């Protein structure tokens with residue numbers, strides 16, 4: 001279960017402040033929240049924020065995934081079911097087909113959909129709703145589309161302290177409730193700045209403790225669970241190490257790296273690279289990926 005109140009969201013301080021104001025204003029105006037665009041690597045809380053927004057407005061949220069939207073009908077069928085102030089979350093919004101994106105623009109602009117019936121055209125008016133678009137590739141969204149969002153934020157990686165709090169609270173609320181604060185810190189340092197990784201690693205360590213009948217999840221047990229899974233003290237997995245070992249001081253395309261490592265291009269782009277790029281352990285140039293020059 002994700003946090004359900006904005007006040008429970010750890011991190012993203014400025015965005016949370018902006019959203020608080022938007023919520024207060026929307027409630028006073030008795031209007032839906034503005035459309036919100038969130039960009040950043042996976043696992044940083046985009047879906048969670050969309051759920052929180054709907055909850056704060058006393059409305060429902062509906063989740064769509066861009067790659068599952070093949071045509072206008074796939075997109076508009078859920079749009080027609082929205083009620084006033086509902087939140088429609090579209091993950092990887094940059095992947096939706098152009099015609100569907102154009103329909104979405106009309107709906108975003110004035111809650112109106114222009115429909116072509118058998119022998120006439122008509123505009124269908126919809127209740128005001130909020131689109132929360134999420135993307136890991138902002139560069140693939142056309143400028144006019146980005147402009148339609150009233151709020152646009154880039155989500156950044158979390159600090160160790162923030163992740164420690166997320167892990168500790170998660171364990172108390174939804175886990176076995178036996179983690180030490182130091183152990184939460186040890187997991188946080190290996191979470192690659194990402195809450196989703198933090199929760200996954202927490203659950204792995206929890207299984208380890210349960211399987212060994214350990215009453216407490218402490219640093220020693222976390223270290224042992226991580227060692228079994230090949231996760232190093234910085235949180236890098238065998239896949240990360242394979243990728244780093246494949247890099248050279250000559251730029252290489254993603255296809256070459258995929259062939260060399262056996263990892264799919266999407267795994268490389270979405271799971272492996274974001275944190276390594278941020279850490280400066282790989283550099284992206286127009287000619288490909290390269291080791292940083294020392």
Ligand code: ADP
Pocket residue numbers: 001002003008009010011041042043044045046047048049134166195196199
């Ligand atoms: P995204 O949509 O960006 O891929 P999610 O919203 O699915 O990320 O978040 C991944 C996990 O991390 C979820 O289990 C969520 O509960 C947790 N999480 C994300 N952001 C936060 C946060 N700011 N505070 C607490 N937990 C969070």
